[in-house]
Each structure stands twice: as C-alpha cells, then as structure tokens.
Amino acid sequence: MASTFAAVFEIVSFGAIIVLVVLGLGIIASMMGIFNFAQGEFVLLGAYVTYLAYAHGAPVWAGMVAAPFVVGAIGFVLEALIIRRFYAAPIVAMLGTYALGLIIRESVRGLIGGFYLTVPEPIGGSIDLGSVHISAWRFTIIVITLVVMGGCYLLLARTNFGLRVRATLENPALARASGISTPLIYGATFAFGAALAGLAGALIVPVFSLFADLGIRFLIQGFVAVMVGGVGSFIGPVAGAGVIGTLSAALPWVMSPVVADVLVFVLAIAFIKFRPQGLIAGKGV
Amino acid sequence: MGGAEQAVARIREEPDVVTGDGAPAARAPAGQASAGWKVLPIVEGLVLLIALVLPWVLQDYLTVFATRVVILALFALSFDLVWGYAGIMSFGQALFFGAAGYGVALLARDLNVTSILLILPAGTLIGLTASLLLGGFLLLGRYPSSVIFVSLGTLTGSYAADRLARGWYYLGGQNGIPSIPPLTLGSYEFEEGPVYYYMVLGILVVVYLLCRFLVRSQFGLALAGLRENEQRIAFFGYKAQHLKAIIFAVGGTIAGLAGSLYAFHEGFVWPNMLGVVFSTQVVLYVLFGGSGTLIGAVIGTVIIEGVSFWLSDNYRDVWPIILGVLLLLVIMFRPLGLVSLVLGERERVGSFGKAPKPKETGNAAP
Numbered sequence: 001m002a003s004t005f006a007a008v009f010e011i012v013s014f015g016a017i018i019v020l021v022v023l024g025l026g027i028i029a030s031m032m033g034i035f036n037f038a039q040g041e042f043v044l045l046g047a048y049v050t051y052l053a054y055a056h057g058a059p060v061w062a063g064m065v066a067a068p069f070v071v072g073a074i075g076f077v078l079e080a081l082i083i084r085r086f087y088a089a090p091i092v093a094m095l096g097t098y099a100l101g102l103i104i105r106e107s108v109r110g111l112i113g114g115f116y117l118t119v120p121e122p123i124g125g126s127i128d129l130g131s132v133h134i135s136a137w138r139f140t141i142i143v144i145t146l147v148v149m150g151g152c153y154l155l156l157a158r159t160n161f162g163l164r165v166r167a168t169l170e171n172p173a174l175a176r177a178s179g180i181s182t183p184l185i186y187g188a189t190f191a192f193g194a195a196l197a198g199l200a201g202a203l204i205v206p207v208f209s210l211f212a213d214l215g216i217r218f219l220i221q222g223f224v225a226v227m228v229g230g231v232g233s234f235i236g237p238v239a240g241a242g243v244i245g246t247l248s249a250a251l252p253w254v255m256s257p258v259v260a261d262v263l264v265f266v267l268a269i270a271f272i273k274f275r276p277q278g279l280i281a282g283k284g285v
Numbered sequence: 286m287g288g289a290e291q292a293v294a295r296i297r298e299e300p301d302v303v304t305g306d307g308a309p310a311a312r313a314p315a316g317q318a319s320a321g322w323k324v325l326p327i328v329e330g331l332v333l334l335i336a337l338v339l340p341w342v343l344q345d346y347l348t349v350f351a352t353r354v355v356i357l358a359l360f361a362l363s364f365d366l367v368w369g370y371a372g373i374m375s376f377g378q379a380l381f382f383g384a385a386g387y388g389v390a391l392l393a394r395d396l397n398v399t400s401i402l403l404i405l406p407a408g409t410l411i412g413l414t415a416s417l418l419l420g421g422f423l424l425l426g427r428y429p430s431s432v433i434f435v436s437l438g439t440l441t442g443s444y445a446a447d448r449l450a451r452g453w454y455y456l457g458g459q460n461g462i463p464s465i466p467p468l469t470l471g472s473y474e475f476e477e478g479p480v481y482y483y484m485v486l487g488i489l490v491v492v493y494l495l496c497r498f499l500v501r502s503q504f505g506l507a508l509a510g511l512r513e514n515e516q517r518i519a520f521f522g523y524k525a526q527h528l529k530a531i532i533f534a535v536g537g538t539i540a541g542l543a544g545s546l547y548a549f550h551e552g553f554v555w556p557n558m559l560g561v562v563f564s565t566q567v568v569l570y571v572l573f574g575g576s577g578t579l580i581g582a583v584i585g586t587v588i589i590e591g592v593s594f595w596l597s598d599n600y601r602d603v604w605p606i607i608l609g610v611l612l613l614l615v616i617m618f619r620p621l622g623l624v625s626l627v628l629g630e631r632e633r634v635g636s637f638g639k640a641p642k643p644k645e646t647g648n649a650a651p
Contacts, residue, residue: 096617102605106605107606269438
C-alpha cells in the first residue's frame with residue numbers, strides 16, 4: 001500500500017512537471033499557430049536564471065520568482081525582433097525558432113561549461129504521511145502546477161485580455177478591424193508562453209540539475225504531448241501533457257526504462273497518425 | 286494544416302517559375318545579364334576540380350578529414366532531396382544514417398563481414414528499409430499528413446532511436462561500437478587516406494549524377510510541383526503521398542549508404558550518429574548551402590565542416606553560437622542559402638526533361 005502510494009506520487013509529480021513545461025508550448029502553438037522549437041531553451045534559461053541567483057548569494061526562491069519575468073522579457077524582445085517575421089510560414093517559423101534555440105543553448109553551454117550544476121530545493125525535507133515519505137518540493141511543484149493551470153485557464157477564458165487573444169486566434173483580420181492590436185497581442189502571448197517555460201525551468205532545476213541539454217528532452221516530449229492533446233485549444237495540450245507525463249512515469253515501473261521511453265514515443269506517434277486532431281478537437285479555451 | 290503549402294511556397298519565393306515550360310523559361314535571354322552562360326555547371330565543375338586535386342595538396346591527416354566531409358556531403362545530399370526538392374521536413378534524417386552505420390558495424394563485429402561488396406549494399410538496404418517503414422507510416426494513409434506531423438514524427442523517431450541505442454547493451458550503450466575493422470575488397474584493405482578519399486568521392490559523384498538526373502526528370506518535375514503546390518499536383522492526378530514516400534525512401538537509401546561509409550571510415554559508431562545531433566547538422570548544411578540545389582548541399586557541408594575544423598583550436602566554444610546566428614540570418618534574409626548569391630532563381634529551378642532546340646526558344650518563351 002505504502003509503495004503503491006509512493007509510486008502514484010512519483011507518477012503524478014512527473015506528470016505535473018510535463019504539464020508545466022507543455023503549458024507554455026501549448027499556448028504558443030494553439031493561440032499563435034507556430035511550433036516554437038526554442039521553448040526547451042526557454043526552460044533552460046529559466047533554470048539558468050535560478051542558478052545565477054543562487055550562485056550570487058540570493059535565496060533560491062528569489063531566483064525562481066525572477067525567472068519567469070526575465071524569460072518572459074527575453075521572449076517579448078525575441079518576438080519583436082525575429083519571431084514576428086515568421087507568422088505566415090509555420091515551417092520557416094520552426095526552422096527559425098530552432099536556430100534561436102541553438103543560439104541560446106550553445107550560449108548557456110559556453111557559460112556553464114559541460115557541467116551538471118545543482119541548485120538546492122527551496123523547500124527541503126519530506127512530508128510524512130504515516131509510513132510514507134514524499135518529497136516536499138515535488139509536492140510543491142504539483143500544487144504550483146495546479147495553481148498555474150487554473151490561472152492560465154481563467155486568464156484566457158475569463159479576462160478581457162484572454163478574449164482578445166482568442167479573437168486574434170480565431171480571425172486576425174476581424175480582430176484588427178475591431179481595434180485590437182494583433183501584433184501586441186502576439187507579442188504578449190509569446191512572452192507569456194516564454195514566461196511559463198521560464199517558470200517551469202526554475203521549478204524543475206532542483207530536481208533535474210542544470211545542464212545545457214536540459215531543454216531538448218522536454219522539447220520533444222512537449223511537442224508530442226501537444227500533438228496528442230490536439231492543437232488549437234487550451235485544454236488539449238494540457239490533457240496531452242497529462243497523458244504523456246503519466247505514461248512516461250508509469251511505464252518504467254512495469255518494464256525496462258529504455259523500452260518504456262521508446263514505447264511512449266511510438267504509441268504517441270501512432271495515436272497522432274490515426275487521430276490527427278488529437279484527444280480534444282476544436283478551438284477555443 | 287492549410288498554411289503548410291504556403292510556407293513551402295514562401296521559402297522559395299517564386300512559386301510560379303516552375304509551372305509549365307520550365308525549359309524555355311530558363312533559356313529566355315530577356316533580363317538575364319549573363320545570357321548564354323550557365324553558372325550551375327561551372328560551380329559544379331569547380332567543386333569537383335577542387336575535390337579531385339585536394340589530396341595532392343593536403344597533408345595526410347587533412348585528407349582523412351576531407352574524406353569525412355565528403356561522406357557528410359553525401360548525407361547532406363539525401364536530406365536535400367527530401368527537403369529541398371519534395372518539401373518534406375525530415376528532422377530525423379540521421380536515423381537512417383545511424384541505423385545503417387550500426388547495422389554494418391554489427392555485421393563487422395558479429396559476422397566478420399567487411400567486404401565492400403557486401404557492406405555497402407547492406408547499409409543501403411538498411412537505409413531503404415528503415416525509410417520505407419517510417420516514411421510509409423508517416424506519409425501514407427487515409428489522411429494526408431500535415432508537415433508539422435511529419436517533421437515531428439521524424440524528429441521523434443530519431444530521438445527514440447538515440448535513446449534506444451544508448452540504453453541497449455548489445456549496441457554498446459553510451460560508448461557505441463568501437464574498433465570496426467577496415468573495409469576490404471578481396472585481400473585489399475581500405476585504410477584512411479587518399480584511396481578511401483577517392484573511393485568515397487567516386488561514390489558521391491555517381492550518386493550526385495543520379496540525383497541530378499532524377500530531379501531533372503519528369504519525376505523531378507512532379508516533385509517540384511508537389512513542393513510548390515501540393516493540391517494542384519493532386520488535382521492533376523498524381524498520387525502526391527506516394528511521390529513523397531518514394532523520394533523519402535530514396536533519401537533514406539542515400540543516407541544509409543553514407544552511414545555505412547562513415548561507420549567504416551571512423552572505425553566506430555556511437556549514439557549521436559542516430560540522434561538529434563546529426564539530424565541537426567544535416568539541416569544546417571543544407572539550409573546554409575542552399576536547399577533545392579544539389580550542389581548547395583555539398584557546398585554547405587564543406588564550408589560548415591571546414592570552418593568548424595579551422596576554428597576548432599581557438600574558438601571551439603563560440604563556434605556553435607556563431608553557427609546558430611548564421612543560420613538564423615540565412616533563414617531570415619537568404620532563405621535560398623549561400624548558393625543563391627551566384628545562382629539565379631531560373632537556373633536554380635532549372636530545366637526539366639529534354640531541352641527544346643535552340644531555334645524554338647524564341648516563340649516558346651512565355
């Protein structure tokens with residue numbers, strides 16, 4: 001019983017991490033129609049900012065608070081300078097963001113060297129539930145993920161800003177005619193997606209430690225999750241992330257980790273092949 | 286995904302050049318500064334000439350490096366066919382390259398097969414089989430696949446293969462398969478050096494000519510049409526998905542050939558050969574050199590590998606960043622790559638099939 005609970009906790013906490021990473025990716029893909037290949041590097045940047053704060057003597061939590069703002073600002077600037085040129089052409093956007101990701105990744109690699117740098121958990125220790133001990137930090141990640149997910153949903157579904165974002169997604173020409181500044185909305189959406197990635201990076205760096213290829217792994221998992229969930233809605237990518245995250249964490253309990261890793265990808269691609277619209281079809285929130 | 290075709294058209298800038306009478310258009314003298322002169326054969330001849338004399342002027346260790354570059358150029362050619370001509374974004378081309386490399390390495394290790402007459406066909410066959418399976422799965426079927434799906438599918442395939450190779454003890458795990466014996470022909474052993482170089486160069490030239498013939502044939506014309514406007518080609522009665530699957534398999538075959546040559550040249554295979562690292566590199570070569578021109582793929586490989594080798598002593602850390610910046614600039618401002626600096630749009634698209642007789646060009650020009 002105790003071990004089952006521990007396993008379930010592991011699975012849920014890994015699922016939460018994937019959801020957190022995919023949230024920003026999904027919002028950019030669904031709301032803007034471009035697949036941002038630099039998203040993994042935004043995660044990396046978030047982790048790096050946290051590490052920098054820690055290395056300069058600031059408390060870890062301060063770095064974690066700063067990370068989404070810093071990464072969001074970087075995302076906003078990049079959108080205005082570069083990404084903006086790619087909206088008409090999804091493939092070119094893919095290649096362009098890919099090049100951007102390469103630049104960021106290699107810069108960070110140059111800055112940190114080939115090391116694995118560790119950042120301590122701001123909330124250490126474990127929570128004891130009878131005979132079961134669960135990591136306090138992982139529990140915190142689950143809670144934060146739920147809060148962020150709810151917040152994003154409310155932002156997109158209930159606020160004026162969310163309405164404008166959705167209008168821009170649905171019909172850019174009509175949105176412009178109604179007086180919505182679509183370039184600004186795109187910029188803000190992209191920055192928001194980048195900030196979410198930065199937050200994800202900041203939160204997971206104590207668990208995974210900081211290394212230059214941190215982003216790649218999450219990028220591919222994230223994309224697969226977005227495709228499984230379905231592009232176009234808010235809830236689609238989140239559902240996809242839940243499925244992929246749960247599968248990736250659960251399968252290694254019943255088979256060899258290597259086979260499990262590959263099997264998740266094979267299953268996901270096969271699923272997308274036969275259901276291209278994803279788990280949850282349709283647009284909107 | 287409706288915007289996908291637009292995207293492909295956008296990157297080539299002038300979609301309508303390909304339609305109809307490509308041949309007369311390419312010959313029409315109007316507006317061509319260099320009337321009567323074709324740049325492409327000159328560029329190709331120059332590259333070949335340089336490649337031929339290279340071992341005479343280089344030191345031995347540089348010849349070994351040049352051999353590696355020629356093999357990578359072969360690999361780049363395979364990606365250029367798939368992306369530059371058919372518009373299929375294969376982000377996992379290294380899967381075929383690496384699978385063939387691992388395959389022939391296993392043949393050499395477990396069955397002691399090193400004869401070039403068996404190894405090269407085996408590698409080619411592995412590349413063909415793998416690309417037929419993956420391409421058939423990703424491209425064929427009831428629904429036409431979106432470009433995003435195909436690129437993600439290939440990327441995922443390559444990444445998954447990388448993970449599998451890393452974790453599988455039989456394939457050597459992280460370290461790969463070391464100390465592959467040299468390639469043999471009868472009792473002769475191909476050692477690294479000029480002989481290996483010329484053998485590989487010979488293969489590259491043959492494959493290049495075959496590809497050139499292929500893309501200038503009727504099939505190539507259909508491919509170009511596919512790249513520019515898939516729907517229109519489908520309305521003409523072509524089976525667009527089948528065309529794509531065929532060219533994808535051709536690309537995979539060439540990548541397999543390159544992979545088996547690479548494995549025996551380096552003497553070992555390792556998981557990066559299958560994964561994202563090599564897949565990325567080949568995209569860089571082709572985009573940088575100029576996709577949609579076969580020679581662009583070769584030139585891109587030579588320049589990127591050459592500069593990276595040259596800089597490796599002093600600027601090893603900065604080089605990947607510079608590479609990223611260059612790639613970004615190319616994508617933003619010169620989507621047709623470096624070759625487009627000397628090669629006009631008309632010549633890049635080229636002529637298809639038999640050229641008409643010169644006297645007919647006057648009235649055939651649109």
